[in-house]
Amino acid sequence: MDPRLSLVTLGVTDLDRSIRFYRDGLALPMRERDPDSDVAFFELAGAWLSLYPRTLLAEDATVPEDGSGFEGVTLAHNVASPETVDDVLAEAEAAGGDVVKPGQEVFWGGYSGYFADPDGHLWEVAWNPAFDLD
CATH class of the missing domain: 3.10.180.10 (2,3-Dihydroxybiphenyl 1,2-Dioxygenase, domain 1)
Incomplete structure (x- = not known):
């Protein structure tokens, strides 16, 4: 495996709220997206941050989505x-x-x-x- 991190995806419960937090509140540059898209991408120095609905991210990873508390990250x-x-x-x-x-x-x-x-x-x-x- 190459020693690099290229994308971090956060599972979120309210995509629009999270977009407002990262784009409007923290002023991270967001890649243009279709308003009906389930994902948002933010370009960082050397990597990307993405926001994706928690339920869909858990489904994609084939794990239960009901985790709570400190996730260890x-x-x-x-x-x-x-x-x-x-x-x-x-x-x-x-x-x-x-x-x-x-x-x-x-x-x-x-x-x-x-x-x-x-x-x-x-x-x-x-x-x-x-x-x-x-």
Whole structure:
């Protein structure tokens, strides 16, 4: 397997609400789509994010869709400063997300916090002094 991630698909309960959160609230660039389509794609630096109805995603993967609680996965967005962590968390909250862990200094020497999107998918927003984002 090549060491790359090309697409992350989030199973969502309300596609229109999730599109508004990611497109309008977080200003992610969305690929043009047919209004009746069951999927939405957002171009990220080096990968794609897609939104797809949770029931259809579970059906496609042939697994039960009634999972709940922590799914064992978080998505991460690294930024260039601790102040930017707080800015992104505020942006997510203004867009309708829920800040579940405010930005704070962390044991590994950086600064991070978490927000949940409208379906509870967890995003870590982190400044890591060991990462060069340039």
